[in-house]
Amino acid sequence: MMTHDQAADATSLRDAIVRKLTYEMGKSRSGARERDWFLATALAVRNRVIDRWLEATRAAYEQGEKQVYYLSLEFLVGRLLRDNVSNLGLLEPLREALQTLGVDFDAMRQEEPDAALGNGGLGRLAACFMESLASLGIPAFGYGIRYEHGLFRQILHEGWQHEYPEDWLTFGNPWEFARPEIAHDIGFGGSVEAVRVSETEMRHVWHPAETVQAVAYDTPVVGWRGRHINTLRLWSARALDPLKLEAFNYGDHVGALADRVRQEAISKVLYPSDESPAGQELRLRQEYFFTSAALQDLVRRHLRVYGDLRSLPDKVAIQLNDTHPAIAVAELMRICVDLHGIPWDEAWEVTRGAISYTNHTLLPEALESWSVPLMERLLPRHMQIIYLINAHHLDSVRARWPGDVRLLSSVSLIEEGHGRRVRMGHLAFVGSHKVNGVSALHSELLKKTVFRDFHLLAPDRIVNKTNGVTFRRWLQQSNPGLTGLLVEAVGPGVLDDAGLLEGLAKQADDAGFRDRFASVKRSNKEALAALIRQQLDLRVDPDAMFDVQIKRIHEYKRQLLNILETVALYDAIRSQPHLDWAPRVKIFAGKAAASYHRAKLIIKLAHDVARVVNGDPTVRDRLKVAFLPNYNVSLAETIVPAADLSEQISTAGMEASGTGNMKLALNGALTMGTLDGANVEILEHVGEPNIFIFGLTTEEVEARRRDGTHGLAAVQASPRLAEVLEAIEAGVFSPDDRGRYRELMASIRGHDYFMVASDFDSYFQAQRQADLRWRDRAAWLRSAALNTARVGWFSSDRTIAEYAAEIWNVPVRR
Incomplete structure (x- = not known):
């Protein structure tokens, strides 16, 4: 039952929604559709935010507080209505208000599109960090690109991925405020003049x-309890000359718009394919576009308040989220030296003092580099600055290690082999006062691999900040049933302090609590089963183990290993039908990069295996395979609370951290994982009996790669794997094209860089251990409850508090 204040909120929200519907949208209640109700509701809720938002922004400057500027090419924020009303404490009043208007909140909120501003973990992490920054009362701006079409909408036709534009802005975005008066000029190409x-x-x-x-578009980011509100500022590209009127009047209607189309393409699509030179140039233009806009914007504000750029490190913390905004080092130097006349050495102190850099990957292809000719053509002044930064940098190295040619070559910002290229990770490292990895293992590997020589030069620069997730989104909103149970078990303080989850551990041995825990999970699985039925016309049993792998499709994440084990399990069930097999539903979701052809082939293989397995009556529903299309935040919010088993099976040493592993463990899924990324720390927190660890360690993977060990030996040692590969190669799952997977299977017998063959038997045995645990219902539920209880440390609030204290030097106000 609502309190008096909640009832008053419900009444005022009802009136506000009707006013928005009538006077801003021009719709009557009788003629309004669900989308109209969503827009009216979002606008009414937004009004509750504005005063506090403006006050928070004003107070930060009046009080001279240091501000954090988070630069990220992705912000995968998902739907915002439930996020905002939950953080404002308005969820129940809003439900009541809408109910009196004959509108169901849960049905209506489905009309909100997912903001297509990211791809996967990088963008979702940025969204979690922005929410935690606001929840901890740290003044902050997020800077990125307002993509009109985002990554792409994934359509699966006969198992093949097809990419279509994501039309999330078709009906407008009620959360954003257009700021046409806030616009910065971004230059490309041209020449540099030396003036005495x-x-x-x-x-x-x-x-x-x-x-x-x-051009700026601002979205308020509401912190928990609505105590503080920050800004996500996204940039849209606008041509200065929208139309060549003379050409248009002469009849060249298309040509008159050509320059505008090319320039505004910068903010059309996330991660345009870089297979062509034009695609590579567009990617670089995007990165410089949003980075330059962000730096110009924060410098403008800083000078307006403080008047001198030399104080920038005292009042500004600029965090580079991966290498995409690494050009910030050269751009800030250009602003200081060229535009404000600060001497080079002082400008370098300002730049390094303000900037810090988060590395998210050890994959060479993700540590960006750009060809020198492209940089010289597109950003000629920046290339001059990078050359000069490099000269000073190498002079200091040469002074400390004279004659060490290998070291100089290793740490140079310019790679000389295979065509001269600018190493953006190197630039970010040299131009930052702190560099952090995102899990304990990853940070140690940074010191030993990609930044080994830099660690020699600056042994105190690399620090660790293990990633986290916001529990407001991934527990309280996504799993209200479990949240209610946690509040009942350990008290309402758990909503504010994730550390209190630990109090749940003593409940794990209580049979009554485990039954309630199981009931919540069963309800979530029923919801996911209904979604699978709706999208795939596939019936799955909610009492089966829901075995989930949801992430970007990539060879190192090893969806292929999971599929091969699925085939092996399918064969085992058919050959030994009398055994008591634990029923499973294998659930996949994820997108492959448009140009990543092998990843697309893995998606097709998953569908081919699903078609055969799901259509075979001999397995008697003990195994089903479902691949859900167009994976996004909203889909994850349905899958994560329903998962029983969390597949975190990347090749050891290749996943920087992962955050899906944290979300799934928080919601009571047991992890099936390698000792990779944050799995190592999850193991430490939940305990060995409550997780399934398998496979080669990072050191063993590296040893095999050094020795040139191929997959053939592992295949020959595993009759089960050999049979699986032979079946797939023979076209058992692809009778329409029996040679479809021949090359893919040959790669496993060959170099097998991702250790699929080497880890297969260990993985298969770990899965059978999971079967044994599943059949012991009390043991499984106890482990599930302990996973939820012991992962409070993986809150993004903890991560951001560590950044604040150890990198940004800003206070936490909560």
């Missing part, structure tokens, strides 16, 4: 060949 300003001083003036405007 005194006998001893030269000033460099960049004359860009073209200029694009970055």
